[in-house]
Amino acid sequence: MEKADVLVAGAGVIGWSVAAHLLRISPGLSVVVADKAAVSGSGATGRAAGGVRAQFGTPINIAFSLFSIREFERFAEEVAFRQHGYLFVTATEAGLHAMDTLAPMQQSLGVPVRRLTPAEVRDLAPMLNTADIVGATFSATDGYLDPHLVCSLYEREARAAGARFLPSAEVLAFDGETVSTSAGDVACRAAVLATGHWSGELALRLGLDVPVHPERHQLALTGEVEGLPARLPMVVDINTTFHFRPEGRGLLVGYTDHLAQPTVTFDQPPPFDARFLEELADIALHRLPLLAEVGFDTRRSWAGWYAETPDRHAIVGKVGNWVVATGFGGHGVMHSPAAGQAAAELALRGECETFDLHPLRPSRFAEGELTVESVVI
Numbered sequence: 001m002e003k004a005d006v007l008v009a010g011a012g013v014i015g016w017s018v019a020a021h022l023l024r025i026s027p028g029l030s031v032v033v034a035d036k037a038a039v040s041g042s043g044a045t046g047r048a049a050g051g052v053r054a055q056f057g058t059p060i061n062i063a064f065s066l067f068s069i070r071e072f073e074r075f076a077e078e079v080a081f082r083q084h085g086y087l088f089v090t091a092t093e094a095g096l097h098a099m100d101t102l103a104p105m106q107q108s109l110g111v112p113v114r115r116l117t118p119a120e121v122r123d124l125a126p127m128l129n130t131a132d133i134v135g136a137t138f139s140a141t142d143g144y145l146d147p148h149l150v151c152s153l154y155e156r157e158a159r160a161a162g163a164r165f166l167p168s169a170e171v172l173a174f175d176g177e178t179v180s181t182s183a184g185d186v187a188c189r190a191a192v193l194a195t196g197h198w199s200g201e202l203a204l205r206l207g208l209d210v211p212v213h214p215e216r217h218q219l220a221l222t223g224e225v226e227g228l229p230a231r232l233p234m235v236v237d238i239n240t241t242f243h244f245r246p247e248g249r250g251l252l253v254g255y256t257d258h259l260a261q262p263t264v265t266f267d268q269p270p271p272f273d274a275r276f277l278e279e280l281a282d283i284a285l286h287r288l289p290l291l292a293e294v295g296f297d298t299r300r301s302w303a304g305w306y307a308e309t310p311d312r313h314a315i316v317g318k319v320g321n322w323v324v325a326t327g328f329g330g331h332g333v334m335h336s337p338a339a340g341q342a343a344a345e346l347a348l349r350g351e352c353e354t355f356d357l358h359p360l361r362p363s364r365f366a367e368g369e370l371t372v373e374s375v376v377i
Helices: 013-025 059-074 093-108 118-124 147-160 196-205 275-287 336-349
Strands: 006-009 031-034 086-090 113-115 135-139 164-166 171-174 178-181 184-187 190-193 213-222 234-237 243-247 250-254 296-308 315-319 322-326
Touching: 006 013, 013 031, 013 147, 013 322, 013 336, 059 336, 086 093, 086 118, 093 113, 093 135, 118 135, 147 164, 147 336, 190 196, 190 336, 196 213, 196 296, 196 322, 213 275, 250 275, 275 296, 315 336, 322 336
Parallel strands: 006 031, 006 190, 031 164, 086 234, 190 322
Antiparallel strands: 086 135, 113 135, 171 178, 178 184, 213 250, 213 296, 234 243, 243 250, 315 322
16 A cells, blocks of 8 residues: 555646645655546646736635745746736726725735726737726736646656655545545545545545536637737736737637536536637627637637636635645636645644635535635636
C-alpha cells in the first residue's frame, strides 16, 4: 500500500496548487495527487478563459483575488500574466447604481479600482461602441493569463518538492486513514477534495454533502483583428455579461447565455452548441461592431464547465474526513493560489490563518446563511 501524509484528489489547477502550498508550508511532507484522468489539467482547467480580477462583490472573493494576484505577479512570465486590467462598462441606471455601491467597497479593501468616463473607456478600448455607456470601472492590476501554464507551474513545483502523481485513480472512499482508489489504496493522515465540477457527484459516492454541480459555459475565438491595442484589457459589459480579451491575433469572447446550463456529462467535455455563436453575435455586435467584419473562428470555439454552488461562492472547509476546496464557479484558475494556501493550512493545522473562511464554510447551506456573489461572468 502506498503511504502519504496528505492525499489530494484532483489534478487540476486547484489540486496542484494545494500540493504546492502544502510543501511550501511543510517541506519534506509526503503528498500524493490522485486523479481519475491520466493527464493533469484535463478537466475544467484546460477550458478556462484565464481572467484574473479583484472586482468582485464580496470581501472573501476580493481577499482571494488580492492574494492570488500577488502570487501571479511573482510568476508573471511563467504563466503569461498580463496585467492589462479589467474594464467593466454599463449602459443602464441599474448598472451605474451597482458600480456606485461596489467600487467604494472594493477600494476600501485595497482594490485599485477607479471610475472612468466614456472618453477614458475609448482610450482603453477604442473599438467599443460607447455611445450609450453611462458608467465604467477599471482596475489596472487585474488581467489575464494562461490556465495551462498555471497548472503546469504548480505541478512542477509540487513534484520538484517530492509530490507524486497517481493518474487514472478514481477516488472511491476515505475512512480517515486510507483513501481507496481504482488504482490502489493510499494510507494518509489527511485528504483534500479538489475535484472541481466532479465534486458534487464524487461527494455523493463518498456519503458527503457538497452542493456543487457542473454548469456548461462556452467561449469563442474571433478571426484576426488588426490594430489591437498593445494593452487591451479584459472588457465586460455588465448588462449582457458579454466579455472579451485578446487571444493571439484575435479576441476570446463569451457571455453567460441561457445555454449555460447544468450538465450531467463528466467523462467528456460538454458539447459546444453552435446556437451560442448566433446569440453571442446578436448581443455583442452593438458593443463591438467590428465583429461583423472579423466573425468567429468556428473551429476554435469550445465548451467547458463551471463548478457551481447555490450562492456562487466556493466551498472551502471540512466535510467529514475531507478538507474540501471546490465550487469556484468560473474563477478556479483565478483563485488557485488562495485556494491552495487555504486548503493546505486546513489540512496541516486544522484551521486557516491567512483567510477568514467563514463565508465559504460548508455548513452555510444547511444553516441558510448564504451571500450570493453578484459579479459573475
